[in-house]
Amino acid sequence: MRVSPxxxxxxxxxxxxxxxxxxxxxxxxxxxxxxxxxxxxxxTVRNVMATLGEAGLLEQPHTSAGRVPTAAAxxxxxxxxxxxxxxxxxxxxxxxxxxxxxxxxQIDGGFSGVTSSTEYLERTSHVLALISQGLGVALASGTAQxxxxxxxxxxxxxxxxxxxxxxxxGAVQDRVLALDRELTALELETAARFLxxxxxxxxxxxxxxxxxxxxDLERAAYDQLLTxxxxxxxxxxxxxxxQGPALFVDGMANLIGAEEDRERLRQMLLALEAKERLxxxxxxxxxxxxxxxxxxxxxxxxxxxxxxxxxxxAPARLGGGxxxxxxxxxxxxxxxxxxxQAVRYVARLSERLLDLPGGSVDxxxxxxPPPVV
Numbered sequence: 001m002r003v004s005p006x007x008x009x010x011x012x013x014x015x016x017x018x019x020x021x022x023x024x025x026x027x028x029x030x031x032x033x034x035x036x037x038x039x040x041x042x043x044t045v046r047n048v049m050a051t052l053g054e055a056g057l058l059e060q061p062h063t064s065a066g067r068v069p070t071a072a073a074x075x076x077x078x079x080x081x082x083x084x085x086x087x088x089x090x091x092x093x094x095x096x097x098x099x100x101x102x103x104x105x106q107i108d109g110g111f112s113g114v115t116s117s118t119e120y121l122e123r124t125s126h127v128l129a130l131i132s133q134g135l136g137v138a139l140a141s142g143t144a145q146x147x148x149x150x151x152x153x154x155x156x157x158x159x160x161x162x163x164x165x166x167x168x169x170g171a172v173q174d175r176v177l178a179l180d181r182e183l184t185a186l187e188l189e190t191a192a193r194f195l196x197x198x199x200x201x202x203x204x205x206x207x208x209x210x211x212x213x214x215x216d217l218e219r220a221a222y223d224q225l226l227t228x229x230x231x232x233x234x235x236x237x238x239x240x241x242x243q244g245p246a247l248f249v250d251g252m253a254n255l256i257g258a259e260e261d262r263e264r265l266r267q268m269l270l271a272l273e274a275k276e277r278l279x280x281x282x283x284x285x286x287x288x289x290x291x292x293x294x295x296x297x298x299x300x301x302x303x304x305x306x307x308x309x310x311x312x313x314a315p316a317r318l319g320g321g322x323x324x325x326x327x328x329x330x331x332x333x334x335x336x337x338x339x340x341q342a343v344r345y346v347a348r349l350s351e352r353l354l355d356l357p358g359g360s361v362d363x364x365x366x367x368x369p370p371p372v373v
Contacts, residue, residue, distance in 0.1 A: 003055075003057075003076065006048060007048055007051060007052060008080065009034075010030060010034075010040075010045060010048045010049065010052065011052055011057060011058075011069075011073060011076070011077070012077065012080070013030050013033050013034065014030060014049070014052075014058065014067060014069060014073075015069045015073060015074065015077045017029060017030070017033065018068060018069055018333060019333050019334070019335065019336075022333055023066070024060070024061055024062075024065040024066035024067060024068050025066045025067055025068070026065075026066035026067075027042060027045045027046045027049055027066070028042060029066070030045045030049070031045045049067055052067075052073075053067065056070060056072055057069065057070055057072055057073040057076065058070065058073065069332075071297050071298035071307065071308075071332065074297045074298075074310070074332050074336075075297045075298075077336070078295050078297065078336055081336060081337055082295070082340065098337070098338075098341055099338065099341045099342060099345055103131065103338070103342065104345065106131065107127055107131070107342065107345060107346060107349075108349075110123060110126065110127035110130070111123050111127065111349060111353060114353050114354075115353075115354075116149060116168050116354070117140070117147065117168040117318065117323055117324070117350070117354060118140075118149075118168055118246070120316075120323075120349070120350055120353055120354060121138040121139075121140055121246065121248050121316075121323075121324055121326075122138070122248045124136065124138040124248070124316075124326045124346055125137055125138045125248040125249055125250040125251075126250045126251075127346065128250075128251075128326065128327070128328050128342070128343065128346060129250040129251025129254060129328075130251070131339075131342055132251070132254075132328040132330050132334065132339055132342070133251075133254045133330065134251060134254050134255065134328050134329055134330025134331065134334065135249065135250070135251045135252060135254065135255055135272065135328065135329040135330065136249070136250045136251050136327075136328060137247070137248070137249050137278060137282065137313075137325075137326070137327045137328070137329060138247070138248040138316075138324060138325070138326050138327075139246070139247050139248075139278075139279060139282045139283075139324050139325045139327075140246040140247075140323070140324040141315075141322040141323060141324045141325070146167065146203055146204045146205065147167055147168040147201060147202065147203055147204065148165070148166075148167065148168070148195070148196075148199055148200055148201065148202055148203075148204055148207060149166045149167055149168045149200060149201075150165075150166040150196055150200070151163065151164065151165050151166070151192055151195050151196060151237065152164045152192055153188035153189070153191060153192050153232065153237070154188070155183070155184075155185050155188060156176065158182060159178060159179050159180075159181075159182060160176055160177070160178060160179070161176070161177045161179060161183065161188060161232070162174060162175075162176055162177075163175055163176075163177055163232065163236070163237040165237070167204075168201065171246070175236055175237075177232065177236055177237060179231060179232075180231065181231065183228055183231070183232075187228045188228075188232075190228070191228045191229045191232055194229060195207070195229065201354070203321065207233075208233055211229055211230055211233060212230070215227075215230055247275055247278060247279060249272075249278065252269070252272070252273075254330075255268065255269070255272070255329075255330075255331075256269070267303070267304070267305030268303070268305040268306055268309070270305075271302065271303035271305055271306055272306075272329070277302060277303070280302070281299065281302050281311065282311075282313060282325045282327060283325075285311060285313060286313040286314065286315055286325045286327065287315065290315060292314065293312060293313070293314045293340050293343055293344050293347075294311070294312070294313050294314065295310065295311070295312050295336070295340065296310065296311040296312075296313075297310045297332060298310070298332070299311060299329075308331055308332055309329055309330065309331060309332065310329070310330060310331070310332045310334060310336075311327055311328070311329050312327060312328045312330075312334075312336075312339050312340055312343050313325055313326065313327030313328070313343065314326060314327070314343050314344055314346075314347035315347065316346075316347045316348075316349075316350040317347075317350060317351065318350050318351060318354055323350050323354075326343060326346055326347050327343065328342075328343055
């Protein structure tokens with residue numbers, strides 16, 4: 001979109017005034033904002049606002065009201081503020097936007113005591129809802145469903161064992177294993193302790209491969225133990241079924257208070273309460289293979305009732321693999337700079353909070369400016 005430097009300055013002022021007040025912005029308010037700027041008289045501001053309106057960047061709710069930024073204006077605004085040079089310039093001038101130390105401490109405190117990926121994702125939805133005054137959402141990736149939290153074996157009858165597997169996404173699965181040879185209760189307890197102490201937090205596919213590797217290297221020292229473990233795994237102790245991704249949502253009350261149109265609120269809540277809709281939304285817009293924040297202004301493609309909402313999301317990673325997606329869904333009148341930084345900060349906390357045994361931690365999680373839709 002071709003916007004002149006003067007139009008960009010006026011549009012930025014209108015958007016930031018609208019974010020601050022929630023009211024349509026009049027030309028007098030913009031002129032007052034630029035009172036000390038040469039060449040920014042009330043007449044100049046009115047002319048620029050008229051041009052921006054014709055370009056589809058401003059709209060007028062009522063004849064006598066001021067102007068309100070459109071979704072296209074917010075998209076343009078996010079594109080501008082997330083350019084590396086713009087972010088550096090704002091930081092150098094001390095302009096609010098980057099996370100303050102107080103905000104970082106608030107976020108860190110919200111994750112106190114977290115030790116598993118399930119706790120991290122659940123706490124993420126609460127923390128992001130709290131600081132954004134919007135909806136905090138966290139979605140476990142498909143691979144997070146396949147990470148071992150705990151396993152237990154119980155002997156049922158001759159040659160039959162019950163395996164109870166808990167993944168770090170919170171899924172609990174049990175299956176009866178038909179073994180080729182009899183294992184005692186002590187052997188089952190020892191096998192479960194070996195798996196839990198050595199492989200908690202490991203992707204299940206990696207556990208199978210590691211057990212096979214250790215059997216080749218250490219068979220003489222651990223022949224009986226590894227043979228028992230291998231037998232249990234071969235019979236399906238570490239097989240997992242797809243129960244659908246775990247989704248954590250918090251802050252619905254924030255959106256209820258922000259929306260005055262009751263019918264549109266009802267439609268919006270219906271759209272957001274559908275788990276499949278939220279899962280599709282996050283999956284469509286946030287790429288778990290990337291290391292960056294995604295900003296999507298206007299979610300009307302998902303539902304017409306969500307046209308005035310923005311999604312700010314990022315992938316959370318662990319050990320070089322995808323852990324899930326963390327996001328804020330809020331009215332377009334949101335503090336973009338701070339929320340982009342907050343989502344990025346929370347997404348990177350997964351690597352700091354959770355230690356993947358035997359896994360390599362991806363040290364470079366900085367990423368670049370967020371793509372805008």
